[in-house]
Amino acid sequence: MEGIERDNVALKSVLPRDYARPSLDKQRLGQLIDMISNIKIGDEASRAKDVLGRVYEYFLSQFASAEGKKGGEFYTPRCVVKLLVEMLEPYRGRVYDPCCGSSGMFVQSVEFIRAHAKGNGNGGKAKADISIYGQESNYTTWRLARMNLAIRGIDSGQIAHGDTFHNDRHPDLKADYILANPPFNISDWGGERLRDDKRWQFGAPPAGNANFAWVQHIVHHLAPAGVAGFVLDNGSMSSNQSGEGEIRKQLIEGDLVDCMVALPGQLFYTTQIPACLWFWRAIARTESSATDVGTCCSSTRAGSAAWRTARIES
DSSP states (O other): OHHHHHHOGGGTTTSOOOTTOTTSOHHHHHHHHHHHHTSOOSSHHHHHTTHHHHHHHHHHHHHHHHHGGGGGGTOOOHHHHHHHHHHHOOOEEEEEETTOTTSHHHHHHHHHHHHTSSOTTTTTOOOOEEEEEEEESOHHHHHHHHHHHHHTTOOOTTEEESOTTTSOSOTTOOEEEEEEOOOTTOSOSOGGGOTTOTTOTTOOOOTTOOHHHHHHHHHHHEEEEEEEEEEEEGGGGTOOGGGHHHHHHHHHHTTOEEEEEEOOSSOOSSOSSOEEEEEEESSOOOGGGEEEEEEEEEEOTTSOEEEEEEEEEO
């Protein structure tokens, strides 16, 4: 571990050092090492397929499944991450995740660029011209994030550890793309100490629920021409408790919301209730640039949810 950290500055003080603890099953650890040792990960073909990264992601998903609700703190299902990234198309610019977990959003963003490096009408000009910024409050999860990026050769220098609400490590950042899966309905986020925070442009979020605090934190960090896609509890589309309905109304009247997409249940380890996706574009929308992409749940001007055909700009 010391040798790996010495050769990879981004991993300094990140890798675990407690493999000799008595509670660790030595036989199973040996079997795991033997299993991974038989997987080709260093040759050119394996690197091209990101074999090591996929192995790491597999273990993250299995660990998250075993942890149940706690697993959702660091792992978002790959299908959800891929959908968010494919919708936003982060080819170049600053990509930000304020609650980055194990950095799945960043990994998928880079994979998206590599997958579109040839063909698909872009003339083969797509290049990994993005810089990533993230923050994670859980120290163990932050370490997982740094390892996940290092395995894939992605710079993790701007992945910070700390409480996003009370110690924003990127206070001046204006991101071109924001991708996030915030923890749902957090009640102990310390909102009573942030009633006059400058991030609450559309109204102070309730102290007992952080959902619309995350929403407005994202607004605060979005560049003038930026786009955002993030996951929220389904209730965020219709809740009127503690001023949430008024905040949602102000967001919609501010012409930020492109659409909200309702997801099926049991996709997340954090909760069994359905979640939804919010998609935003900071610039004003025009009918001429819109393209019908299917049915989704979009908020009306009154702030309530209604089903209609989604119109997403090309």
